[in-house]
Amino acid sequence: MPKRLKIAMIFSYDPSQAGGVQEHVRLLSNSLYNLGHEVDIYGPENNIHKFINYKAIAKSITVPVPNGSWANITVEKNDIKKTINKLNKNKYDIIHIHDPYVPFIAWEIMKKTESKKVATFHSAWEKNSIINFITPFITLFQDTFSTNFSGAIFVSKIVEKRWQELTGKKIKQKIIHNGVDDAFFPAKKKEISEINLLFLGRLVEKKGPKYLLKAFYKIMKKFPQAKLTFVGKGPMKESLVNYVKNKKMKNRVVFAGEIIGQKRVKFYQQADIFCAPYSDEAFGLTILEAMSAGIPIVGFKNSAFKEILKDYPYPEFLVKSRDVEKLSRAIEKLIEEKDKRERISSWLVSESKKYGWEKIAKKTEEFYYKVLDN
Numbered sequence: 001m002p003k004r005l006k007i008a009m010i011f012s013y014d015p016s017q018a019g020g021v022q023e024h025v026r027l028l029s030n031s032l033y034n035l036g037h038e039v040d041i042y043g044p045e046n047n048i049h050k051f052i053n054y055k056a057i058a059k060s061i062t063v064p065v066p067n068g069s070w071a072n073i074t075v076e077k078n079d080i081k082k083t084i085n086k087l088n089k090n091k092y093d094i095i096h097i098h099d100p101y102v103p104f105i106a107w108e109i110m111k112k113t114e115s116k117k118v119a120t121f122h123s124a125w126e127k128n129s130i131i132n133f134i135t136p137f138i139t140l141f142q143d144t145f146s147t148n149f150s151g152a153i154f155v156s157k158i159v160e161k162r163w164q165e166l167t168g169k170k171i172k173q174k175i176i177h178n179g180v181d182d183a184f185f186p187a188k189k190k191e192i193s194e195i196n197l198l199f200l201g202r203l204v205e206k207k208g209p210k211y212l213l214k215a216f217y218k219i220m221k222k223f224p225q226a227k228l229t230f231v232g233k234g235p236m237k238e239s240l241v242n243y244v245k246n247k248k249m250k251n252r253v254v255f256a257g258e259i260i261g262q263k264r265v266k267f268y269q270q271a272d273i274f275c276a277p278y279s280d281e282a283f284g285l286t287i288l289e290a291m292s293a294g295i296p297i298v299g300f301k302n303s304a305f306k307e308i309l310k311d312y313p314y315p316e317f318l319v320k321s322r323d324v325e326k327l328s329r330a331i332e333k334l335i336e337e338k339d340k341r342e343r344i345s346s347w348l349v350s351e352s353k354k355y356g357w358e359k360i361a362k363k364t365e366e367f368y369y370k371v372l373d374n
Contacts, residue, residue, distance in 0.1 A: 208277030
């Protein structure tokens with residue numbers, strides 16, 4: 001029987017907000033716990049995600065980034081030396097740090113703890129992204145990373161591509177995708193004439209909500225039964241709301257705000273089409289959730305979607321980034337063809353089974369053992 005591990009999970013993202021990393025940490029730690037391991041989670045205060053064995057060690061501060069999104073940095077909540085001493089005293093088998101480049105708490109833990117360390121990288125960007133300017137600087141930190149870490153996990157191929165220069169070739173590396181909560185499953189829809197479109201994500205430039213709204217303005221004229229729901233919050237909300245008012249779309253567009261965790265399930269189950277006009281995406285947890293709920297997906301092509309949806313039976317529904325005309329035509333085609341939506345739905349549900357959290361946790365467990373055997 002494999003050794004029961006003692007694991008410390010470290011992350012720097014605001015646990016009072018919705019987010020892919022927050023969901024990943026919560027579900028991975030739960031699944032590792034279910035496999036028999038002892039897991040403690042260390043992160044910022046405001047634990048509304050209900051993490052198990054949670055220890056607040058930092059305050060999270062939101063800062064804007066050049067691609068129109070935002071990021072988190074962490075600062076000390078208490079004396080960081082006490083946290084370091086506690087981590088060393090507990091003698092964890094593995095300290096698993098998520099996005100270790102995020103300042104500042106993770107940096108201290110990385111450098112001053114004694115256990116073997118594994119990093120998971122969650123972020124990536126396309127070559128044409130405005131933040132691609134940081135890529136040449138990544139190698140400057142290679143020595144620091146290889147000195148402190150024994151393993152690196154990437155959640156997708158594009159994430160591996162962006163961070164491999166940092167991790168180098170000496171430490172163990174593996175791509176382990178995100179998983180999907182089994183709470184996201186199809187529900188039988190009522191026979192109604194409405195067509196419900198769903199966008200779920202932060203209301204920031206790289207997620208593309210303005211392109212979807214412009215596309216929907218074209219769509220709603222042709223399909224009076226179509227409605228669009230935005231689930232999420234962000235700095236673009238005011239401009240999106242103003243666009244809706246100016247175009248007299250208030251009866252057709254709903255802003256539901258930020259919804260966290262399993263409360264999102266009902267939005268997927270009520271949707272007929274999931275809209276993902278994302279331009280920069282590392283993996284796309286919402287894509288997995290839509291797949292698991294059997295919601296046909298329309299969106300912009302990006303590297304992450306090409307990986308997750310590489311066998312998508314109708315690739316014409318993934319269109320050129322920022323092309324409003326092609327996006328609107330793709331959505332219109334799906335609205336018109338109910339039979340095609342049903343065929344796509346069956347394929348998506350079947351494909352999503354690859355991403356169950358039990359499978360992802362076992363792959364992570366195997367990686368831990370390899371790191372410890374090294």
